[in-house]
Amino acid sequence: MSDFTLTPSPARRASAAMMLAALGALLVWIATRPEAVGMGWIALLLAMAVLAFGFAWLVWRATARGLVLTEEALTEEGGRVLCRLDDISAVERGTFAFKPSNGFMIRLKTGQDRPKYPRAWVPGLWWRLGHRIGVGGVTPAGQGKAMADVIAARLSGAGRIE
Known part of the structure; x- marks a missing residue:
């Protein structure tokens, strides 16, 4: 994929x-x-x-860089890892979700065996605070929705090729 x-x-x-x-x-x-x-x-x-x-x-x-969703992780184009796909528990993009405009929010899994990602903020593109990552801002709404749908599909197993 x-x-x-x-x-x-x-x-x-x-x-x-x-x-x-x-x-x-x-x-x-x-x-x-x-x-x-x-x-x-x-x-x-x-x-x-x-x-x-x-x-x-x-x-x-x-905002000069974009975000890349690979089979393993969501990263910046420069290589900085936002989160691994294995660490995502849910994707929210509803009207009342606490998310950036034209974007979505990722909830990370919690627990002893899960990595603790440090707080980070890239104005206009994404932020990470605790077990939540907000993606969006200056991104096109269609691309943001499509990326959220792809992540949700991969989480459900529909996007994985065995």
Whole structure:
């Protein structure tokens, strides 16, 4: 069976980074207005602007890679492992699931014999916290749904070739 790739949408990727950069520019503009309250507020607004610009750059860099689903694991294109397929207990993509937009959430199995994955966050693409992984954000909705369906099929055994 071939690998399945989830690639960030170039339009969503650019939109996310530009929105954060626009927030930074707006904060700089507000801080430079003659009606500014005081030096403390100006310093706070400029610090927030620097954070917004930095976060825009972080989102742009983080979403340059996609995710790859192989027979063994869900990984980033660079090779970083999000989780092994053997460690997945369920895939949720319902309306009320705690998941990123256009994405899905993976619940990992718990227990003594299961590896504990460290917390991680790749803005706009995926996050891992405890026994949950959220995938999505700047990814196309159709690709996210298809990847969730492929993972669910592989978990049920329908996608395995003996």
